[in-house]
Amino acid sequence: MQTDIDQLIDLINQNLNKKLDFYTTTDNISVIENNLKTQLKQYVKAIEQLRINEYLNSKSKKRKMVFIDYNTFTACAIGAKYFNIGAYGTSHGYLLNYGVFMPLFNKLKKIGQIGRRSNKNIIKGKRNFVGKCAEVKASYAINKKNRITNISDIEFTKAYRPRTMQTIKRCNNCVYIFGNV
Ligand SMILES: [Zn+2]
Secondary structure, eight states: OHHHHHHHHHHHHHHHHHHTOOEEOOOOHHHHHHHHHHHHHHHHHHHHHHHHHHHHHOOOTTOOOOOOOGGGSOOOEEEEEETTEEEEEESSSOOSOGGGSHHHHHHHHHHOOTTSBOOTTTSOSSOOBTTOSHHHHHHHHHHHHSOOSOGGGOEEOOEEETTTTEEEOOOHHHHHHHOOO
């Protein structure tokens, strides 16, 4: 039962990634941020609805609400803008091909291997997994539509933890790659 739920949540996580692709926009970054928050609230609602359905559909007499480990939720999401292209990104999963955006891929390679924690000789303090961050995904999404020549020209919203809607401080990997907020 728990495995089924985990698989369903993974589908919701993937669906969130699909929804948050690039789009052409004249919106400023604060509008993009509000859109992101709306999407994230819907995402959390979808998971809550899943729990309720699971409970209602259970035939067991001892049925109880299933527990959802917070690790199964997408940990972080962000919005970004580069000229007239907006996009979002989440920390769920990895991209299929990091090589399609060489200026960013080259920076990622400097801090370590995709999918591994960043190199401690380069990144001090807490080290995140290279290539996983929402900032990276949002940048790649924009780059699909509009080639980014200068990474520092990407404008970002605050990063959010969807489960709680708390804002998240930029990680050490991203400070190295995108600069300080
Ligand atoms: Zn990061």
